[in-house]
Amino acid sequence: MPRVAKPKPAKTPVEPRRRDAAATRQAILNSARKAFAAHGYDGAGLREIAANAGVTAMLVNRYFGSKEGLFEAAIDDAMSDASVIRKGMPDLDSLGAYLAAGVLETTRPDVTPLDGSLMMVRSGSTTNPRVIEIGRKQIEKMHLKTLAAALGGDNAAERAALILSLIAGVQVMRQMIHLTPLAKTSPATLQKLLAPVIQQLADGA
Amino acid sequence: MPRVAKPKPAKTPVEPRRRDAAATRQAILNSARKAFAAHGYDGAGLREIAANAGVTAMLVNRYFGSKEGLFEAAIDDAMSDASVIRKGMPDLDSLGAYLAAGVLETTRPDVTPLDGSLMMVRSGSTTNPRVIEIGRKQIEKMHLKTLAAALGGDNAAERAALILSLIAGVQVMRQMIHLTPLAKTSPATLQKLLAPVIQQLADGA
DNA sequence: CTCATAAGTATACGATCGTATACATCAGGG
């Protein structure tokens, strides 16, 4: 078996779009977010991304210059809207419950969301150091900074980083490794265990 | 730029080994552990693994059947010795400090250890579902089971899984994403923040 | 010493990757 199995008939026939640069660009971005979040940077192929957007691979490079450029645009797009952090975070004393619910919701074992941090976690083992740099900067600018500011107190950046680490770890173990206790246990039970841990990091020493 | 840069002159010229099946097999395993931990399953190439073991790629397949077989043998080898969990865990009330020190030690931003869980975290976004299955079973058998047994109490498996998630997340953010507060802050400071969080999960609700 | 066999190598195949070059076609302003 060379490489990997490829039963890829494309979920919907992708009816032809009237020529519209903006719409095409966004369609490519959506497809790229899905692919990068599902398979990581190295695992997602330009031809697959293009096909699911209803275009050819070369058009992707015409819009975004290269795969690196596409990744940068896609992670920027992802970080700007559908993230647990940033969209109206609650008071500090309910942050643990809020973030725990958020991570459990966005890492349901069956679906693959368009989340930016998930994209980055999955892309983390790429061989391309520039891709790591791109993602790290986005996470630090959008998630780390926001969260650290919301926390305050001593070592706010480090505590925020540990919260992000815990969230990333749950993403890894729940969605990528499919660790049984995280994949099978009810979200309510997990929430009760996870929330106070995040809250402890939020409150500080 | 097709694929990825390849400045790979091999660190040491790898002097020829006297023909010895057992030694060759172990050399391949060591090289594989390093490569899988550094680049993940998809990112590590058989030719690179073979070269760093001083053999050719085909010999790897002769010893282990396939890349999948090599991964299975490598992760089994890794889990059997150099892991934070399993090697003489201390009393329950000092578990947080012990595991925090362990994860910070094995994820120093500069080195790439031969750790099995790191191999699996980095390999988590492979497109090969059998590889995920192999790694998941190893983690559950070697780490999760051991840790849950040491914890005891309600939801021991889930609490153990969350501890493993936190450890995996720190690995991701510290070694793969290179998140600044985790990469630059002193291990002592991080330890002081991380230990009580793990301890809280160890103690239970 | 010899020689069967284990240990290791050389070469090639088919597939997939990112992307460069050249070509086709639609859409709107004149």
Added chain:
DNA sequence: CCCTGATGTATACGATCGTATACTTATGAG
């Protein structure tokens, strides 16, 4: 209406991947 530029496609190239087939070479038993 028409034609120019924007939008999109076809094809191909070089590289790398995992691995199958065929070959070479060293080693230890007799």
